[in-house]
Amino acid sequence: MARRGRSLWWSVHAWAGLKLSLFMGFILATGTLAVFAHELDWLVTPSMRVMPREAAPASWGQLADGAHAAVPGARLNSLYAPTHPGFAAEAWMDAGGARMVRVHLDPYTGAATGTAPWYNIHRFLRETHRHLMLPVKIGVPIVCTLALLLVASLISGIVTYKKWWRGFFKRPRGVDGRRLAGDLHRLAGLWSLWFTALIAVTGLWYMVESLGGDAPDQPHPPVLAAPSATLDGAALDRLVAAGLAAYPGLEIREIRFPSPKGDRGLMVMGQAEAWLVRDRANAVWLDPVSGAVRLVTRGEDLSLHQRISEMADPLHFGTLGGFATKIIWFLAGLALTSLSVTGVMIYSLRLHHSRPAPAVPANGWVRAWRGMGVWAYAALGLVILSLALTPGTIMAAMG
Template identity: 60%
Template sequence: MAKPRASKGRSLWWVVHAWIGLKLSVFLTFILLTGTLAVFAHEIDWMVTPAMRVAPQAGPTASWGQLAEAAAEAAPEGRLQTLYAPIDPWFAAEAWIDPGKGAPGRVYIDPWTAEVQGKHGWANVHRFLRQVHRHLMLPTKIGIPIVSALALLIAISLVSGVVTYKKWWRGFFRMPRGGDGRRLTGDLHRLVGLWSLWFVALIALTGIWYLVETLGGNAPVPRLPATVATAPPPTGAALDRLIAVARRADPDLDIREIRFTETNGVILLGQSHAWLVRDRANAVAVDPATMAVTGQLDGRTLSLHQRISEMADPLHFGTFGGLATKILWFLFGAAMTAMAVTGTIIYSFRLAKAEKSERSGLRIAWAGMGAWGYVSVALVLLALALTPGAIGGAS
């Protein structure tokens, strides 16, 4: 009697696996695809925005003060808000300018010559992919739970897939069989799934964490002390002196971002001793008026709750290891997206054979999705319709 019960259990798990993979396949594919592309969103912007591109040089780079001064002079109508270090040697430095009303504008500066290469509005590829993948352009309180809930289903799909694949550990080097579309698609689906187990689990866990944060379990970084606002923000030699003060407080801080706030002074953020944390986990705040360090954050002193929160983004998007990990994350993200597609194909093959139907596979799959297909398409179309208003702004 044990075998029938085991078979029945596997059959139930297969129903669960097939339901998730088919009913939500359109929405799941859309979220996985945008997340995969988001790994290289900055690089895509680099390709389509000439002002972001620079030729790496052997000489010393310009100082932060020179970069800030160039950005402020290029956009005197606004207030310098944030200054970012180049992502890679072939990227320009980027400044955000607050116009006082509406979204910030972007200014791109050559990191070696401190020459402004161009200006750009708020809307770009990175902003689109980030917002559509994170919350479908909806208000975050609504959009993030919808998207993050998929992580729970991905986790269930992972477990059900392993349970229904008998002796799955033997399949890592099992080559796909040819000669039949259904067999080939199924073998590819299982093979890619096995090699992606670790990645699917990672994406599911970080996605579940985002859901936890949205539902009230977030762990914000400690607030920095308030200071008196200075106008305009320090640039040129004044900023360089301020940075020298910050470097004495944390000599190992690799500054990746400078925020010119109106309530907490100038905040320098980046990477230091703590590994696998966002830049904001390591920071030094300096009061421009007194040149005194008013606060400091060290990623090594975070609580376990805070450390998990700061690890989520680097792990989810693979940014912690530079270009190498981003390539790896992109490839496995593409594999996950392909599994969402092949899962639907497998279902259409299976149903066509059972019904001996002459309908196309696409029509069979769409019919199998039922109302969930319309819901998924509606969410995707809604996100695209909301895009102009959600990411529009300064020109």
């Protein structure tokens, strides 16, 4: 009975890892790269690069003035603090196009270092990984179904690997390709067990959200009776000071400016005492005209449902501990992605040894493709569809 049960779990593991391996590998690879999406943009966008120096940072008002000077007549939508040392601050400006214009700003002087289009590497990786460039209501549930495969692979892998806890430091054998691929697969699987579980759980949560189980919105003040006037730098600095007085200890990471569609005032947000929450969880809403504080929200006051929702992104993308955790998440993502490759190799090599030519094709990738069956066409079709939709998405963003 034990042998029969293990054989069943092995079949589950092989099916989950082989049939949709193309699609799984694509989503895992784009997610792994997305961990360092901002850094990739930094490498290819000169205006994002600023030499760190010993100097006082520019005020938020100076940054706002620099953004207005760079794109005269545009409406300032939001300001963002630098992602890491050496990064420029960023403003999103509504210049009347289909998408925002990015303005990069020197965090020490507030002067613009250049502008960039809305669409960049970060947007490509995010939209590909999250919903395959498809409408969100369609693409997110499709991608999130892979979380079920990760759960199946995780459980079946542990059940079929006898005394798996002894394999963490087992040296891979290089006798032949089949044993080497198998040993590497097991080793990478063991060291990424925690990561597989984490990505599977957060992926299931995203599925719950996409199917209507998302957390209630955080409190926000009512719409102002009169629309707000454009803020200059001095006025913004006074509002920021009022916000910090209302929320001592708030590390401001983002400022959202009044919107012509439902003006609720100025929103100052960032990080404070609550751990594993997005910047929006800690916020101060201010009346841009009077400077009065309209609402203060704190991450520690969130409900359990809201707190789970806030935790998902920092845990999924590894931003909870800054650059250090992003490195760990990136390496774990590489290991998890490699499991899709080595799993296919194991299947192909095992088939080759058990049924030599001419019973099976001599080419290993042809053997793997045939082993995937009809699922190979579905998986490849989703990957090609996502890439085919990219140019149109870019053109729409630039239009």
